Amino acid sequence: MADVANPLSIVSDLLAPVFADIAGRPDADPVVRPSDRADAQVNGALPLAKQMGTNPREVAQRVVDSGVLADVCSEVEIAGPGFINLTFTDTFLAAQLQSVALDDRLGCPPASTPRTVVVDYSAPNVAKEMHVGHLRSTVIGDALVRLHEFAGHRVIRENHIGDWGRPFGMLIEHLLDLGEDVAAEGLGQGDLDGFYKAANAKFNESTEFQERARDRVVLLQARDPETIEIWQRLVDMSNTYFQGVYSRLGVLLTDDDLAGESGYQPLMEGAYERLGKAGLLEENDGAQVVFAPGFTNRDNEPLPLIVRSSAGAFMYATSDLACVLDRIERLHADLLLYVIGAPQAQHLQMVFTVAEMAGWLRPPAEAVHIAFGSVLGDDRKMLRSRSGDSVKLSDLLDEAVERAAAAVAEKNPELDADTRAEVARTIGIGAVKYADLSNDRIKDYVFDWDRMLAFEGNTAPYLQYAHARICSIFRRAGADRIDLHGLAIVLGQPQERELAKRLLAYPTVVAETLAAYAPHKLCTYLFELAQDFSTFYEHCQVMQADEPVRSSRLALCDVTARTLEQGLGLLGIDAPEAM
Ligand code: ARG
Numbered sequence: 001m002a003d004v005a006n007p008l009s010i011v012s013d014l015l016a017p018v019f020a021d022i023a024g025r026p027d028a029d030p031v032v033r034p035s036d037r038a039d040a041q042v043n044g045a046l047p048l049a050k051q052m053g054t055n056p057r058e059v060a061q062r063v064v065d066s067g068v069l070a071d072v073c074s075e076v077e078i079a080g081p082g083f084i085n086l087t088f089t090d091t092f093l094a095a096q097l098q099s100v101a102l103d104d105r106l107g108c109p110p111a112s113t114p115r116t117v118v119v120d121y122s123a124p125n126v127a128k129e130m131h132v133g134h135l136r137s138t139v140i141g142d143a144l145v146r147l148h149e150f151a152g153h154r155v156i157r158e159n160h161i162g163d164w165g166r167p168f169g170m171l172i173e174h175l176l177d178l179g180e181d182v183a184a185e186g187l188g189q190g191d192l193d194g195f196y197k198a199a200n201a202k203f204n205e206s207t208e209f210q211e212r213a214r215d216r217v218v219l220l221q222a223r224d225p226e227t228i229e230i231w232q233r234l235v236d237m238s239n240t241y242f243q244g245v246y247s248r249l250g251v252l253l254t255d256d257d258l259a260g261e262s263g264y265q266p267l268m269e270g271a272y273e274r275l276g277k278a279g280l281l282e283e284n285d286g287a288q289v290v291f292a293p294g295f296t297n298r299d300n301e302p303l304p305l306i307v308r309s310s311a312g313a314f315m316y317a318t319s320d321l322a323c324v325l326d327r328i329e330r331l332h333a334d335l336l337l338y339v340i341g342a343p344q345a346q347h348l349q350m351v352f353t354v355a356e357m358a359g360w361l362r363p364p365a366e367a368v369h370i371a372f373g374s375v376l377g378d379d380r381k382m383l384r385s386r387s388g389d390s391v392k393l394s395d396l397l398d399e400a401v402e403r404a405a406a407a408v409a410e411k412n413p414e415l416d417a418d419t420r421a422e423v424a425r426t427i428g429i430g431a432v433k434y435a436d437l438s439n440d441r442i443k444d445y446v447f448d449w450d451r452m453l454a455f456e457g458n459t460a461p462y463l464q465y466a467h468a469r470i471c472s473i474f475r476r477a478g479a480d481r482i483d484l485h486g487l488a489i490v491l492g493q494p495q496e497r498e499l500a501k502r503l504l505a506y507p508t509v510v511a512e513t514l515a516a517y518a519p520h521k522l523c524t525y526l527f528e529l530a531q532d533f534s535t536f537y538e539h540c541q542v543m544q545a546d547e548p549v550r551s552s553r554l555a556l557c558d559v560t561a562r563t564l565e566q567g568l569g570l571l572g573i574d575a576p577e578a579m
Contacts, residue, residue, distance in 0.1 A: 006107060006504050007088055007096055008032045008040055011072065015042065018066045022059060023048055030063075034508075038077070038085035039501060045082045056082025090491040093500045094552075098489050100504065101559050106566060108507040110152035117148050118156045118327045121339035122246075122253055125162030126238040126260075127171050129193040130245060130393040132375040132383050132447070133341050139436045140372060141339035142251040142572045143519045150570055151514055156331055159253050160323070161242070163235050163260035167196075169217035172230050173209060174199035180233065187237040193389070235260070248397055249429060250572060267322035268314040272307060275321070278358045286310030292353040295346070305350045317351055324355045328365055336367040337517070342442070345371055370517050373444035375436075383447050397429065399449075404428030407453055407461075412579070423579045427453070427461050430573045434460035437571050438523035458527040463564060464575055466530040470561040471577040477543055477554060484558040487551045495536040496556060502532045503559050510570070519571055526567045533560045 015030035022028070028048055035041035045063060049056035060082040069076050075087035100107040121141020124130040130138075141157075148155045174195070175183045186195050202209045219227040239255065246253045272288070275281050280290045282304075289304030297303045307318050327333045338348055348369045355361040377383045385391045405424035408415065415423065435452035438459075439445040455461045474481060491497050509525040512518075542553040565575040 006507055007072070007093065008034065008508065010096075011040060011042070011069065011086065014068045014072070015044075015063065018063055018068055019044055019048065022062055023052070034505065035085060037079075038075075039088045040086045042084035042086065045084065049082060060084050088501075090497065093497065093504065094489040094491045096504055097500050097559065098487075098555075100506075101485050101487070101489070101555055106506055106559070106563055107504070108150070108510050114152050114154060115335045116154045116156065116331065116333045117335040117337060118158055118331060118333040119145050119148070119337045119339065120158045120160050120259075121145075121337075122242075122251075123160040123162070123340070124238075124242055126235050127167075127187070127192055127196050127199075128162070129390070130242065131390040132393065132396070135393055135396070135432075136341070136372045136375065136436055136441075137339045138246070138249065138251055138253070139433045139572065140370065140441055140519060141337075142249075142253070143437055143570065144337060144339065144370065144517060145252055146570050146572055147510070147514050147519075147522075150510075153335075156333065157253060157257040158259040158327075159242075159257045161235075161239075161258060161260040163238075164262040164265060164319075166217055167199075168220055168231060168234070169213035169215075170199045170203045170209070171196070171234060172216050172220070172227065173212045174202060175230060175234055177202075183234075184237055187234075187241065192238060192241065193392070235262075245393055245397070248394075249433070250574065252572075261319050264319040264322040264326065265314075267326060268318045271322040271325055272314065272318065274325075275307060275354070275358055280354065280357055281307065290354045290357070292350050292357065294353070295350055303350075305354055317347065317354075320347075320351045321355060324351065324367065325360055328360055334365040336361075336365070337370050338367065339370040339372070342371040342373055345369060368517065370441070372441040376444050376446045378446065378448075380446065397432065400428035400432045400453075401425050402428075403449055403453055404431065404461075407455075408579075411455065423576070426574050426576055426579070427464060430460035430464060430568075433571070433573055434463075434523065437519040438527075440520050441518065458523065460568075460573055463526055463530055463568060464573075465579060466533060467561055467564040467568070467575040468577060468579040470533070470557050470564075473542060473557055474554070474561075479554055481558060484551075484555050487555040488548060489555050490548060490552045492549070493536075493540050495532075495539045496553070499532045499536045499556055499560065502529050503556075503563055506563050506567070510567075522567055522571060526564060529560065529563060529567075533557075 012030050012032040015032065019028035019030050020026045029044055030042055031044035031047070033041050033043060042063065045060040046056045049059040052059070057078060060078045063084060064076050064078060069086065072088055072092040073086050074089045075085075077085045079085050119141050121144075122134060122138040124134045145155050145157055183195065203213060216227060220231055239258065243255065275290060281288050282291060283289075284304050287304075287306050287310045288308040289306050291302050291304055295303040295305075305317050306315050307321070308314055324336065327336055340348065352361060352367045355367070361367055375383045383391050385395070401424050404427040405420065408420055408424050408427065431452040435445070435447070451457070452459055453461060455465055474484075489500070491500055506525070509522060513522040536556070540553060542550065542557060545553055568575045
């Protein structure tokens with residue numbers, strides 16, 4: 001991929017031998033970075049001078065005097081204590097962008113060391129409503145899946161649904177009481193909470209029901225065939241509902257990705273024994289626990305990770321430990337991503353630490369908690385529905401599409417009904433996903449319909465419209481997109497230059513987004529790109545320009561549209577050509 005390098009890495013390659021020569025060693029880094037004042041900045045003279053005990057401005061001067069940047073820079077200027085500010089020549093930028101235009105990956109190199117990545121995401125609980133926390137996990141996880149796949153990693157999606165445990169005793173009994181058809185109807189329509197609440201209410205009222213539920217848990221744990229069959233039906237009904245939400249959201253999860261807690265139950269005994277063999281288990285209040293260094297409770301006492309309760313039961317932590325083993329030893333994964341809300345941070349850190357202590361999780365394999373904050377309402381408290389319940393994800397998606405339909409009707413009244421419905425779906429779902437992704441995931445964010453659906457600002461509708469508007473230029477120009485890829489690019493106006501520079505920064509942003517597991521970085525970039533495009537389009541005629549400028553500007557439009565489409569695609573958001 002050396003031919004589609006970005007300007008910064010080209011400059012870095014040009015300067016590396018100069019720095020090596022001055023330093024007298026091959027690995028002196030020129031430290032080339034983007035700059036606000038110029039096109040790029042070379043910062044490496046400062047650390048190098050410090051090591052050599054010389055004046056950084058003198059080192060910078062030697063770098064400049066080497067003349068290696070003459071072909072690519074129109075200006076090379078030493079600033080402050082010894083920074084070097086670079087201004088690229090227009091021809092250099094144009095040539096780089098031309099090679100990007102010919103590349104399907106728009107300059108993004110594939111990963112040099114592909115990894116096997118497990119992404120644990122979504123993970124709702126059977127017979128419970130998916131709430132906005134699951135929305136965050138689903139949307140962020142799906143973007144990380146797409147980004148890693150794009151980078152050339154082998155990605156395994158795992159939907160770690162909560163499909164096992166004590167509540168299933170009462171849920172199964174409730175299902176039997178209702179009769180399967182009635183239960184199927186309620187659950188199939190997504191009334192998961194109603195089902196759960198009814199079962200729970202019965203449990204609290206009737207001792208007879210309590211007894212049945214307890215016996216049923218015992219049967220379930222013993223894998224009694226009849227019980228397992230009913231349990232499976234319950235799980236299937238919920239999954240049908242989850243799958244409906246996924247397909248509306250346009251996320252990649254399918255039934256094949258289900259890896260529920262139940263699947264790890266048979267593996268827990270083995271994991272437990274291996275912890276014992278490794279000498280990690282200790283008895284604590286009758287329970288079998290592991291003390292991981294560095295974890296303490298509120299009173300600063302060592303905090304145990306309970307692996308087997310005093311009653312002999314395995315725990316959530318045990319299933320997650322078995323799950324780490326499964327991912328490493330069966331799937332041969334070397335990157336384990338857990339897209340789970342911030343409140344589970346300590347649980348996961350303890351599980352990871354114990355897995356390291358046991359020698360299961362060893363470099364280069366690593367586990368990362370992709371934590372995220374809460375979704376808040378106007379009152380800055382956890383988002384709730386008007387009735388005070390947690391918000392049902394499916395209701396939220398309905399409302400998004402409805403509101404988008406109203407906005408589209410206002411913006412574009414001529415659209416026929418079918419197209420309008422399709423556009424409303426794209427905008428509504430895109431808006432919800434983008435609002436989630438464009439905020440730094442670790443922070444809480446306020447769910448605000450008006451803001452996320454606005455056609456101005458850092459929103460999906462703004463970016464989708466920007467993309468569609470560019471596509472309409474091609475239609476008016478009668479241009480075949482593919483023919484635009486090889487056109488010569490000439491940069492004259494400052495707005496063209498800014499746009500070109502922004503487009504050339506795309507691979508760096510994609511890499512940074514991946515490195516920090518931070519989709520909001522890509523969002524910010526796409527927003528800035530759309531703004532740069534609109535400035536360019538305001539100042540520079542495209543269709544009315546004379547050749548060769550007209551072709552060059554069409555090529556700029558084309559690379560912009562492709563970057564918007566690909567960038568949104570990596571986030572799991574559609575960018576239609578017409579809206
Ligand atoms: N089902 C859990 C919840 O809703 C999340 C499971 C996350 N994955 C895991 N490996 N623990 O909170």
